[in-house]
Amino acid sequence: MKYVSLDALDLALAALLILVNAGVSLAFRLGLERTLLIVSLRMVAQLALIGLVLKWIFAQTSPVWTLALAAVMIAMAGYEVMSRQERRIAGFGSWGLGTSTLLFIGLIGTAFAIGAVIRPEPLLAPRYVLPILGMVLGNAMTGVSLALDTLTQTAHRERASIEARLALGAPRFEALSEVTRRALKTGMMPIINAMAASGIVSLPGMMTGQILAGVDPVDATKYQILIMFLLAGTTALGVVLAVMGGVLLITDERHRLRLDRLAPGRAAGR
Amino acid sequence: MLRIDSLRIGSLPPISLELADGSCLAVEGPSGSGKSRLLRALADLDPAEGYVFLDGAERREMPAPVWRKLVRYAAAEPAWWTDTASPVFSAEPPARARAEKILSDLGLDAAVLDAPLAQLSTGERQRLALVRALADQPRVLLLDEPTGALDPVSAALAEELIRYQVLAGRSVVLVSHDAAQVARLADVRLQLARPEPRLPPATAPGTTASAAGSSAARNGGDK
Numbered sequence: 001m002k003y004v005s006l007d008a009l010d011l012a013l014a015a016l017l018i019l020v021n022a023g024v025s026l027a028f029r030l031g032l033e034r035t036l037l038i039v040s041l042r043m044v045a046q047l048a049l050i051g052l053v054l055k056w057i058f059a060q061t062s063p064v065w066t067l068a069l070a071a072v073m074i075a076m077a078g079y080e081v082m083s084r085q086e087r088r089i090a091g092f093g094s095w096g097l098g099t100s101t102l103l104f105i106g107l108i109g110t111a112f113a114i115g116a117v118i119r120p121e122p123l124l125a126p127r128y129v130l131p132i133l134g135m136v137l138g139n140a141m142t143g144v145s146l147a148l149d150t151l152t153q154t155a156h157r158e159r160a161s162i163e164a165r166l167a168l169g170a171p172r173f174e175a176l177s178e179v180t181r182r183a184l185k186t187g188m189m190p191i192i193n194a195m196a197a198s199g200i201v202s203l204p205g206m207m208t209g210q211i212l213a214g215v216d217p218v219d220a221t222k223y224q225i226l227i228m229f230l231l232a233g234t235t236a237l238g239v240v241l242a243v244m245g246g247v248l249l250i251t252d253e254r255h256r257l258r259l260d261r262l263a264p265g266r267a268a269g270r
Numbered sequence: 271m272l273r274i275d276s277l278r279i280g281s282l283p284p285i286s287l288e289l290a291d292g293s294c295l296a297v298e299g300p301s302g303s304g305k306s307r308l309l310r311a312l313a314d315l316d317p318a319e320g321y322v323f324l325d326g327a328e329r330r331e332m333p334a335p336v337w338r339k340l341v342r343y344a345a346a347e348p349a350w351w352t353d354t355a356s357p358v359f360s361a362e363p364p365a366r367a368r369a370e371k372i373l374s375d376l377g378l379d380a381a382v383l384d385a386p387l388a389q390l391s392t393g394e395r396q397r398l399a400l401v402r403a404l405a406d407q408p409r410v411l412l413l414d415e416p417t418g419a420l421d422p423v424s425a426a427l428a429e430e431l432i433r434y435q436v437l438a439g440r441s442v443v444l445v446s447h448d449a450a451q452v453a454r455l456a457d458v459r460l461q462l463a464r465p466e467p468r469l470p471p472a473t474a475p476g477t478t479a480s481a482a483g484s485s486a487a488r489n490g491g492d493k
Contacts, residue, residue: 160349167313168358168402169339178351254314255334 003213015040054130063124070106070133077102077137081242084145087152090263093249094148101144101242102137109136109234117226132230135206139191139231140238147187147239151246152262154179162257172251180243187239191232198228272312272341272410272441277320279304279311284320287460291409294432294442296452299462305445306346308462309412312443313343324409342408346415346445348399355398356383359405369405375434376400377427392419400428410441417451429455 018040025032057065078099088094110133114120120128155162158179165175173180198204206227210220252258271291276284282304289295297305311318314334322329322341329337352358359366370380376397387395396419403411416432417425429451436442436455446452452459 158349158351160345160347161351163315164345164349164399165351166315166335167338167343167345169335169406171333171335252317254317254330255338256315256317 054126057126057130060126063122063126066124066126066129069126069130070110073130073134073137074103074106075099077106077141080141081145081148085149085152087156087262087264088148089152089246089249090261093261094263097242097245097249098141098144098148101238101245102140104241105140105234105238106133106137108237109133109140109230113226113230131206132227135227135231136234139194140235142190143187143235143239144242146190147183147243148246150186151179151183151243152250154182155250155257156259156262159257159259166255166257170255172255172257173247175255175257176247176251180247183243183246184239187243188236191235195228195232198224204228271323271325272443273321273323274312275321275323277308277311277318277322279307279318282462285460287458289410289441289443289458291441292436292439293457294436294444294455295458295460296444296446296456297460297462298452303462305462306414309343309414309443309445312410312412313338313341315343339406340408341410341412342403343412344399344403344414344416346418348395348402350387350395353386353388354384355387355402358402359383362406365405368407369401372401372404372431373397375427375431377424393421393424396420397424397428400431404431404435408440410443411435412443414445415447416444417446417448425451 018036021036022033024030025036053069057069060066078095081098081102082088082094085094089097110129113132114123114128118128155176162175162179166172194202194204204224204227207220207224210223211217250258250261272289274285274287274289276286278284285308287295297308299305307316310316312322314322314329314337324337324340329341356366359369366383369383373380373382378394378397382390382394382398387398390398396416400413400416403413411432413432417428420428425448432442432444432455442455444452444455446455
C-alpha cells in the first residue's frame with residue numbers, strides 16, 4: 001500500500017483554512033473568534049494525542065490496553081449523549097442510560113463485526129476493534145441522543161394528553177406510545193439518511209480513507225457496506241434500548257408521568 | 271365506599287374522610303389551594319403519602335391502571351392524542367354504545383365522535399371528555415370543573431348527567447367554581463384554604479369530615 005505522508009508544513013497550510021471561519025465571524029460579528037481558536041487547538045491536540053495512543057496500543061501485544069481505550073471511548077460517548085439533552089433526566093439516570101446503552105451495543109456490534117464477519121488474526125487486533133467500535137459508538141451516540149431528546153421534549157409538551165391516557169387506565173408504555181414512536185423515528189433518521197445518500201451525495205469517510213491509503217476501491221466499498229449495515233443495526237438497537245429505558249425513567253412503577261425527574265430546560269437554567 | 275386516610279397533598283394538613291357510594295363530595299377553596307392536586311392524588315397520578323381505599327382495597331394493592339379504571343380523574347382542560355374522539359371508544363363495542371347514549375344525554379349528536387377534534391368547540395370537547403370519563407363505567411368520578419366551559423343549557427344537561435351517576439350509586443368528587451351547582455349536587459363539602467388551611471367546623475378536620483361523609487352518604491342512598 002502506498003500513500004503520501006503529510007508533514008508539518010502541509011498541515012500548517014491546511015490550518016490556513018480556519019482563517020475563512022475567522023473571516024466570516026469577523027464580517028458578521030458572530031464573536032466566534034475565541035471559540036474557533038480554542039476548538040482548533042483542541043481538535044489538533046486531541047487528534048495528535050489519539051494518534052500517539054493508537055500507535056502505542058498497536059505496538060502492544062496485550063489486549064488489555066485495547067479494552068481500556070474502548071472503555072474510555074464508551075464513557076465519553078455516554079457523556080456526550082447526556083450533554084446533548086435539552087431537558088435531560090436528572091441525576092445519574094441520564095449518563096447511566098446513555099453509557100449502558102452504548103456499552104451494550106458497542107460490545108454486540110463490535111463482537112459481531114470482528115468475530116463473525118471480518119475474523120482478523122488475532123481476534124482482538126486493535127487495528128480492527130478500535131475503529132469499528134468508534135464508528136458504532138459515533139453513530140449510535142447521534143441516534144440515541146436525538147431519540148432521548150425527542151422523548152423528553154415531547155413528553156414535556158404532550159404532558160396533558162399522556163396523563164389523560166393514564167387517567168383512563170392506560171399503562172405507561174401505552175400512554176407514551178405516540179411519544180415513543182416519534183422518538184424512535186427521530187433517532188433512526190440520521191443513519192437512514194446516511195444509507196440513502198452514501199455513494200451518491202457523499203463518499204463515506206471510512207471508504208475515502210481506505211482509498212487514500214491505497215486500498216482497491218471495490219474492497220473499500222465492501223468494507224463500507226459491512227459498516228453501513230453494522231451502523232444501521234446497532235443504532236436501531238441502541239435507540240430502542242435507550243427510549244425504553246428513558247420511558248421507565250420518566251415514569252414510575254405506579255404508571256405516573258414523572259416529569260419532575262427531568263432537569264429544567266437549558267434556557268431556564270441559564 | 272371511598273375512604274381517604276391521612277392523605278397528604280403538598281403542605282396541606284392530612285385529609286381523612288369517607289365518601290359512601292351514591293354521594294357527591296364538593297371540594298372547595300381558592301385557586302391554588304390544592305383542589306386539582308387532591309383529585310390527581312386520589313387517581314394516583316401524583317405521588318402522595320397516605321391511604322385511599324375503595325371498598326376496603328388500598329390503591330397500592332392493585333396496579334395503578336386498574337385503580338384508575340375504577341377511580342376516574344377528568345381534568346379541567348381535557349387533552350386528546352387522536353384526531354377524532356372515536357378511537358378512544360373503539361376498543362370495546364359496549365363502550366361505544368354507552369358513549370353514544372351519554373352523548374345524546376348531553377345534547378350532542380353521535381357524529382361528533384368522528385369529527386376532527388380540532389374543529390369542535392371547547393364546550394363540545396369538554397362534553398366529549400365527560401363521555402370519555404364515563405363510558406367504561408368507573409366506580410368513582412373525580413371531576414375537575416366539568417361544566418366550566420359550557421353554556422347554561424349544556425351545563426344543566428351535564429349536571430343532570432352527574433346527578434344521574436350519583437343516583438346510580440357512583441361516588442363523585444367535584445371541583446366547581448359554580449356555587450349554585452355545588453349547592454344542587456353536593457352531599458358533603460371539603461374546604462381547602464390557603465395559605466394557612468382553616469377548615470370550617472361542619473366539614474372538617476379529619477374525623478368530623480368522616481362523620482359528615484357517612485351521614486351524607488346515607489342521605490344520598492335514600493334519594
